[in-house]
Amino acid sequence: MEVRLQSRSSAVIGLSELGERVTRLAAGERLTITGIGVDEIRQALTTSQAERPALILPTGRSTEVILRQLIDDLAELALGCWPRWYGQDCVKPDGLPVLPTGRSDVSAPWFRAASKRAAAGYAPVFRRIARSIAFTQLMRAIGPHDPILVALIDPVDAARAAPLIQVLEWCAGQGASVVALFPSRPAAVPPFERLLYGAIAVVATAEPLLTRFIAPTGQAHHASLIEQRVAAALQQDGELGPLFACNQTVALGGYGNPRVDLLWRDGRIVVELDGPEHQADPNFANDRHRDYELLVAGHLVLRITNQQVSTDLQAAVEKIRMVVRFRQSTLNIQS
Structure with a gap:
């Protein structure tokens, strides 16, 4: 498959280039892409052989439900990575947890509590701490590079799309790189209009006639x-x-x-x-x-x-x- 980025260039590029564009997103940067879904973005990231992971956001009827599930997902990923957090081993030869070196953005209290739970085989979820702290610390623990958060948003049903858009904006506000996917371009009305500025329109090139004829x-x-x-x-x-x-x-x-x-x-x-x-x-x-x-x-x-x-x-x-x-x-x- 090839795609054309209509808003920026008339040149046809491959999925690997699209994947590279996504993985270069900076902290807190947001990218909106219309015309593709989860399968295409997964293929783009796979084709580009990106070293940076990505996570498809869960869906839900409210912002609260989605954020809670997102924190749980990140905690499960962190548990699966333990004891290799932040791209380095976080245990001493005697098996005791050790704070990662050169990471001033790691919360020592959170790390001590989270590493204790992970070492015991439990996901590091703490409902009583601030959600922003849990989110940022889990995002950093998963690997040397924070994962890109990708949301597939309904382009027609504004009520259904609104909670996911709010979560995406909240995550970007916490420093996450986020991607909003729309299978088709939505109307420029609330809540969609907040994401449409600078959106990339992706158009799949038509397959040759002989491959479409059976x-x-x-x-x-x-x-x-x-x-x-x-x-x-x-x-x-x-x-x-x-x-x-x-x-x-x-x-x-x-x-x-x-x-x-x-x-x-x-x-x-x-x-x-x-x-x-x-x-x-x-x-x-x-x-x-x-x-x-x-x-x-x-x-x-x-x-x-x-x-x-x-x-x-x-x-x-x-x-x-x-x-x-x-x-x-x-x-x-x-x-």
């Missing part, structure tokens, strides 16, 4: 005139017509189920009709690899170029006939 089983691809010509010639041939079907899938076990141009299933013969786009990599290399997969699965592969069909269709048919007769002789198949 050909009927057993028929030549509507967009391939060459396949139609060869299929028609084979159908008119008394010997070859009953054998071949067009656009068939071939089960190759662990190699998948590729679709081939022409297939004689019983005789395990595959005929591929190659246009000029198959003469260079990556198509050329991909074709050779698929030929290998078909070969080890017991299929003979005959490749005929579109130019050969256009120049002498009957010669192409005769090539297919000779391969069929060779196969029949080796497998003792009667025509």
Whole structure:
């Protein structure tokens, strides 16, 4: 997938660049992206091989419910990281907790209480301390880099979106890097308008026609005139017509189920009709690899170029006939 950042540039960029843009967010910085959801942002961060973690915010009917669940989530993550907090080991050789070095932003009282609970196997959650302290200390403990907080916000239902937007703004106010995702651009009305300034609109590039068209089983691809010509010639041939079907899938076990141009299933013969786009990599290399997969699965592969069909269709048919007769002789198949 590729995306276009409409608000800043007309250039098409990949998901890895989008992921890098997100991971470069500074403390307290907020980014709004419209046109994608959680799956796309996850793919973007994965593709960019970001070292910085991200957390999808929980949803809820109120700000209080969401914040409570967020603190619980961060505490569970911190428990899973213990004893490696802040990107360093926080226990002495004798097993006792030790404050991280070079971290003036770590609360010593919180660390002592939290490390004691984590060492005992409990999530470091303390309901009586200020929520802002719990939030910032847990965010820092999870790793050397604070996680990016990502919220998927309903672009239509303002009442449903409002609590999540408030939580996102609160987190940014505590110094977190936050990302607001809208599957589609919402109207510039409360509470959405607060997030829309400087928003990035992401537009997925359209897939090529041939990848969006699903050909009927057993028929030549509507967009391939060459396949139609060869299929028609084979159908008119008394010997070859009953054998071949067009656009068939071939089960190759662990190699998948590729679709081939022409297939004689019983005789395990595959005929591929190659246009000029198959003469260079990556198509050329991909074709050779698929030929290998078909070969080890017991299929003979005959490749005929579109130019050969256009120049002498009957010669192409005769090539297919000779391969069929060779196969029949080796497998003792009667025509």
